[in-house]
Amino acid sequence: MSWWNEPTSQNSAPVTAGAASDTGLARDENEDAYGDFASQEAEERLFIVADGMGGHEQGQEASRMTVAAVQDTFFGVREGTVLERLRRGLCEANERVYGEAEKRETEGSIGTTATAAALVEGIVYLAHVGDSRAYRFRADESQQLTRDHTVAREMQRRGALTAEEARSHPRRGTLTRAIGVEPSVDVDLKEIGPFRAGDRLLLCTDGLETLSDTVLREAVLGHSPQRACEHLVQRANERGGHDNATALVVHKAQS
Template structure:
């Protein structure tokens, strides 16, 4: 384990040009540390609320607050287990709120979280916000969108261009708070590599192609990259709230013995 890992971090959020308010929420925890050697690492979260202006904003804020609260309070050492439990508790709390009064019906939120601990990365995900890993040679989407349109694209029913213009592209079949229980997608034990970046974003960046994201992130510092991505999203219509976090891992630990990277994807628990 290399305790000399350094990260550079940036974030940006904007309500867009067509929305009256910003229903996205995000956070980095602990907020004042950049050390990956902390006992429970660093936690980054983005969430995109839905269910009406006030309800969506409340749902995304609840998700960010609950996930970080439960994750850091959990005494277990297993990071995927802690992340999964944090998402489950967030789902329970938002669902209870959504079903408590008629005015809260439809409340829910996406949530994507990244933990960087020592020389490993971990991701938990529900909805259609995204996590990417970027290197000089490629950009890799580490999450799957939980929308019916994305599923039809994965099955070959729709082309990429058809999916992007489909009127129901934002209809989710999985999100926090829309059902009593939730399945959480997990990516575990992803070795960190020298000079790679991670990006978390809400779907306000949907009109920016992956290769454009890669070009902007690699050419700029994390704060500047975030600002430029938000500016581009707004230049292309700004039809939704946009939130982005960029994390640049500098001089991380080398991959495990033999240089092989092992990604274990768990869908549900």
């Protein structure tokens, strides 16, 4: 499921976005969700991807609830800084998903990842839980902006695994943090800085984890946002399509 708004402008240079999502070749349903929302009152844009877990219907519901909760809260409760608003949105999502699990007496078995980027007055802000990712691509640099909350990546950060070992570790997909699994959630927050002319952001679920950083960079920098997303999802399916795959690309044009 997706939510999409028409592109708006930020600091005079147009900001465009594209997205694509696919079930893949091994799953029956797509548990990913994404959204692109623009404020009607201020120069603000919100992008989010979420990857649900807990079975077909439950995973879908968790990811969709999360996208809706972050949108509702970010734009509906404007008190505090941008990062505080993002944190509030993901915490509200956690309450909604956890509350639904309580009603079904399935606590801990329903959840979702969430990676949200807010573009406010030309500055990028991030909020993140789980192993969906955010990247920034510039002509001269590529940077993963989020860290995966997985067992394998935690082991890597402690020095117990190399990056290559973490990529292929049996617990590379085992989350250490997710929306809706516990009564409260710890949200990673970061102010990234100015969204410069020519910059591109990529938000994606872990269905793209089989693709190298080089493949991601070439696709995002070499195509329009929509075509880049379609290309990345196609490449993920060519690599086996073992999971749902979602990509959302944001581009600030040269002014």
